[in-house]
Amino acid sequence: MVRILAGDVGGTKTVLALYQSDQGELTEIRKETYPSGRHTRFEDLLLEFLGSDSLIDAATFGIAGPIKSQRCITTNLPWIIDAAEIADELNIPQVHLLNDLEAAAYGILRLDHFHELNPDAHEEAGHIAVIAAGTGLGEAILFYDGRDYHAMPTEGGHCEFAPQDALEDQLLVFLRQRFNGHVSLERILAGDGFGNLYDFLKSINFAEANAELEAQMQQTDRNAVISRAGLQQEDVLCSEVMRLFCRIYGAEAGNLALKCLPRNGVYIAGGIAPKIRPALESGGFLEGFLDKGRMTHAIEHIPLRIVDNPEAPLLGAAHYASKQLAIK
Template sequence: MDDPRLFLVADVGGTNTRVGMARGNIVLPETVRRYRNRDFANLAPVLRRYREEEGGPAPDGACVAVAGPVRDGRAELTNLDWSIDAARLIDATGARGAAILNDLQAQGFALGHLDPDQVRPIVEGPAPEGAARLVIGVGTGFNAAPVHVVPTGRLVPPCEAGHANLPIRTEADLRLATFLSTAHGFAAVEDVLSGRGLEQVYHWLASEAGSFDEFGAAEIMARLGSDARAEAAVRLFCGMLGTVAGNLALIHLPLGGVFLVGGVARAMGPHLREMGFADGFRDKGRFAGFMGNFAVSLVEDDYAALTGCAAHLRELAG
């Protein structure tokens, strides 16, 4: 359905910020620009730079999705010393109204507005329309957000799931958690299920073998097929992601499906089926059969958070 309203939307990650314009809930790809966070002191200068470069009329609304908690209309980024509130967002963009979402909330608002070709099944299962759904983000950090459809619209409560304790099932899990605790003081889910987490897993496997080898996440992925330790790291990552996703599914009961999003999730996409994701997801003892109620899909649309921001603004505006 055509919507003439123009919205400014932004996705603020731990490393980069993407800003673009949307007509209704349709993101205009030609308007999307990417900025390196390290080049700016805060988010407002990024948005001002974008408005200067893109030009055009003031937007009807502005919405940013941030990788961090949002409270009382103010966002604090978890992995970056930035903050933003609605007043500064309006000042920086010239918008008539503003909204701030956690990045996983934005992904939740995007569900149902994405190209089906950009949503790839990972674990088959039923997904009835209107049932609760769950978005799990794996990128610079880790987080999750349930998605509920209620009479007043879509409800996507914020969450900080990446900072919960890492689940421990085996002696190897315990050794990994001890290794992470020595480095960080606490073994959290995000310390394994993130880009830097994959690096930590590889480093731990190397230390178990008496080696000091360390590689970046992209290099570890590139070494698959030539480095047995890289394969072991990715296999552990996929299995742990399945375990955590299964735990979250039992907590939230997303009968409408579980959706994996984020750059690291997309990078792991080709390996999830063959490297133990489904086994970790379903390994819940007497509830193993019950886990068949949950379908799991991978969202491959890199603009999903921007689409979610636009959809949220459109819902707010009516």
Template structure:
């Protein structure tokens, strides 16, 4: 049986799946450390499905992929795209950034895979944006082209942080005093939660109170720490304001989506927060922004879905040449 494979590779885990007739099946999650190389991990997956003849595949991976040689930032795996394709005996192999895969999944997500925050209706075929607060802050735009969709790559998470009230100015001061500059990623990330929390403690002369991002989130949600609650509230405000900025930047009437490893952990809190208010608070273009919908991605395998969407589009393009 002829089949395709897709992979979603992070610094800790690799997810692999089979695509047959457009269906993603046989998802396997493994620790990257279980295999010495990505080649060994993929060959192991192939060995579990001897009845399938894998002819093409797409790997979404958490590192730069603009050269033939791919070296993971947070893991020891490194490989040549060309050599890996030859070793795996594939007719076609695409290797894309993991956030590119996230972006390509967006037009396919619907229903229970998403949670809408606030009002707004998407316009079919319109530009889309996604931001992903996690270890860092990923940002990607997606625009429709004749062949399907195209990502507009960049480093949007590293733009200057723009505070909108006194609390956020205190956070800006706290980070800038230590780094010389405050990027949006310094506030919208795991480390960002810690930076907000530390800035509030410093402002209140409470000294350094060591808490991890997970501990801050937990204490905010169970109501055991007022400072943690304020930290998470500020985080949601900033996330909403930044989402509104990237919506305005490229007229994303197809929606703004939130991925990453943080937001999906406290969706109810985001719904009740000032996220959407800050998203729409754009002065003379507020009415323009108000109609753009915002969503939290709930689908855990959106990276695999996006890798398949990219692969499918690439293969269609080759067939039409």
């Protein structure tokens, strides 16, 4: 019987959980969610969660940022997270850091409920791809060796946005000016992307702005106001924002599929997808995914599945820690 600490460390919130593991079977002891900006050091957040609970056999954290030599300079937080320093300070024998999408990918292997977007999907044994829009945009690949899966983290969300029509050409020019050159997909396919798309459409006079909605944007999270109004089709500008978001999201999912041919599916994780599921199901996402010219045939039967369990990264981190203990 061993005790495992697992964490899903995002730009907005951090979820920590303590598990008991018996021969790989995990039982949750307790779990807490914290605003990620609550502490200046990640270790202080861990100490607050653990309190007097200091007997931990292993810990794994999925973190929104690149991991190098088990060290992470977080992308959207002021933390430097080092596995060796955490092990030392908290007296944990094994500490592992995973990219958040790497953790989510391992977690997806433990789930059994998804929402399929591709009516022509044919599931086959093979690789799996994961794409996740949330505070940022993450991408990962689960390489299948014929017996087991191995997660490959990427920073694919920071690749360049490639427009596919005249309107998207204008969008690229607008964003290039806003961000002084490089325009990554994360500028569109993340929480702040809704606001960027709205500002673009407003700048080209796509439709008249709704004064009441804009007043709401001043009082609360403008991205949430735009996405809600777009999802419910309350406003022309916001509806077009949602259409563009879904189509570009689908196009990038298709790009990822072409790069690794994930016959076992592209899984759409992250915090945004479950909230806008009706929009993703309306056809724009699939249209963007399949718009690959002469190579559409290579990906047209790949499953496209929305992950509606927000704990996939946490589960993936916990199971990774359990597996590493078994290896040792």
